[in-house]
Amino acid sequence: MRRAFELLKTRKKEDSIDVGELERKHNILIPDLYKLFAETFILGEDCIAPNLFFHPQYKDERYVSYVLYNKDPEMQLEAFNTLENAILYAKDLEEKDDIEYLTVGYNVIGGIAVGLKGHKRDVVFLADPSEQPEYTKLCNNIFEFVKGLEEVPQPEEYLDGVKFDQLYKNWGDTIWQVRE
Numbered sequence: 001m002r003r004a005f006e007l008l009k010t011r012k013k014e015d016s017i018d019v020g021e022l023e024r025k026h027n028i029l030i031p032d033l034y035k036l037f038a039e040t041f042i043l044g045e046d047c048i049a050p051n052l053f054f055h056p057q058y059k060d061e062r063y064v065s066y067v068l069y070n071k072d073p074e075m076q077l078e079a080f081n082t083l084e085n086a087i088l089y090a091k092d093l094e095e096k097d098d099i100e101y102l103t104v105g106y107n108v109i110g111g112i113a114v115g116l117k118g119h120k121r122d123v124v125f126l127a128d129p130s131e132q133p134e135y136t137k138l139c140n141n142i143f144e145f146v147k148g149l150e151e152v153p154q155p156e157e158y159l160d161g162v163k164f165d166q167l168y169k170n171w172g173d174t175i176w177q178v179r180e
């Protein structure tokens with residue numbers, strides 16, 4: 001299974017983003033390391049999509065794996081937000097324009113945030129609105145956070161009658177198939 005930066009796709013020249021324009025548009029300063037991360041990697045809903053298989057009985061795609069942050073606290077990561085969505089989500093959550101955190105990703109617990117000011121700048125936090133304090137430090141920067149990511153197989157009982165040894169891919173396939 002893939003780990004850390006193997007889970008991400010790098011941007012091509014034609015996929016570049018203008019971080020300076022987003023900073024001006026939203027009157028915000030993106031921390032340097034996160035800016036480099038957003039300029040280097042494709043972000044968005046499917047940016048770290050785990051492996052899928054086509055279930056022959058239900059005629060749909062199912063997850064073979066999920067992405068786990070394997071440090072403390074261990075948690076599943078759903079995706080990284082695009083830079084503009086990260087800004088908009090943060091402004092909505094904090095209910096102000098002068099935000100202190102950038103909501104860069106999400107999971108079932110809450111969000112993954114990067115600090116924007118002072119000693120919190122570039123630091124990665126778990127944002128959990130049900131906890132106090134709401135923001136818990138995870139690591140020093142986004143690159144350190146990504147190093148803690150790994151793809152983990154789903155437990156076989158979650159594959160709805162399919163066994164791992166039935167899964168296969170042909171050359172060039174992106175989705176696993178089930179051998180009957």
